[in-house]
Amino acid sequence: MRSPVKAIARSARAERVLTSLFGLLAVAAGALAIVVGLGWLGTFRSQRSVFDPLLAEWIAANPQWTKLIGIGLGIVLLVVGLLWTVRSLRPERQPDMLLSSSAAGRLKVTSGAVTDAVSADAESLAGVSRAKARLVGSAEEPALRLYLWLADGTDIRRIWQTLDTDVLARARSALGVDHLPTAIRLELDTSKPSRVS
Incomplete structure (x- = not known):
């Protein structure tokens, strides 16, 4: 990554x-x-x-x-x-990705659809309670910012390896790019304190 x-x-x-x-x-x-x-x-x-x-x-x-x-x-x-x-x-540009262009038409996926898909994919990992993705850069050279909130006791090394081999690999394949530079921010998801009755 x-x-x-x-x-x-x-x-x-x-x-x-x-x-x-x-x-x-x-x-x-x-x-x-x-x-x-x-x-x-x-x-x-x-x-x-x-x-x-x-x-x-x-x-x-x-x-x-x-x-x-x-x-x-x-x-x-x-x-x-x-x-x-x-x-x-001005707000940072979030590029839409052009997946294919032909005489029949163009297939473009919006930045929001990409980030929603990556976020949902990352949230499906065991130990990840929440995820938020942001696509930045340009359509020719996209980059990804990924924020993950981890549950207490999560194996960070396993999350890191799974992100690269599964989540980001699927994102690169779906977008048709060889490299998708990614910055990942990990945070511990603090649960609300339970009330004592």
């Missing part, structure tokens, strides 16, 4: 890349400010104000253009921030 990152948790690669780019830009701006401030680019440049006087004169002479540019930059930043937030908060 292979368990890549996409089966274990949702990927945060895009957020990390964007955050790293913003961080690199901030570091570069800070390094440039230090270089200019120390006078490495000339003493005249280091003594000038941060806000260029020519730019300040242009802003004073063209207040309407300045307002329009400021409003435009604000809208662009707002849209980028909203898109980033929506992308980060």
Whole structure:
């Protein structure tokens, strides 16, 4: 049973890349400010104000253009921030699996049907009181997250072997894939305490 990152948790690669780019830009701006401030680019440049006087004169002479540019930059930043937030908060994709495609038609099974079947198959194992499956990734490269609640005293090694040889083997065969990366989480199912009469 292979368990890549996409089966274990949702990927945060895009957020990390964007955050790293913003961080690199901030570091570069800070390094440039230090270089200019120390006078490495000339003493005249280091003594000038941060806000260029020519730019300040242009802003004073063209207040309407300045307002329009400021409003435009604000809208662009707002849209980028909203898109980033929506992308980060959207639900994880659960792919439907295309089993066959021909001139007569296409046979597609929904993600919910796959997870219900795998959950029911896992719950049929002795010692498993509850099971919940989740199909993630893409239709071309699906991955499975399987949550199992075990009864007290269950042989975990037997459950682990049976999952691989029976439950996951049937799931791979039904989906027509050679590999179905799976992350499995095992928990002890705590029963409700009995009331003393």
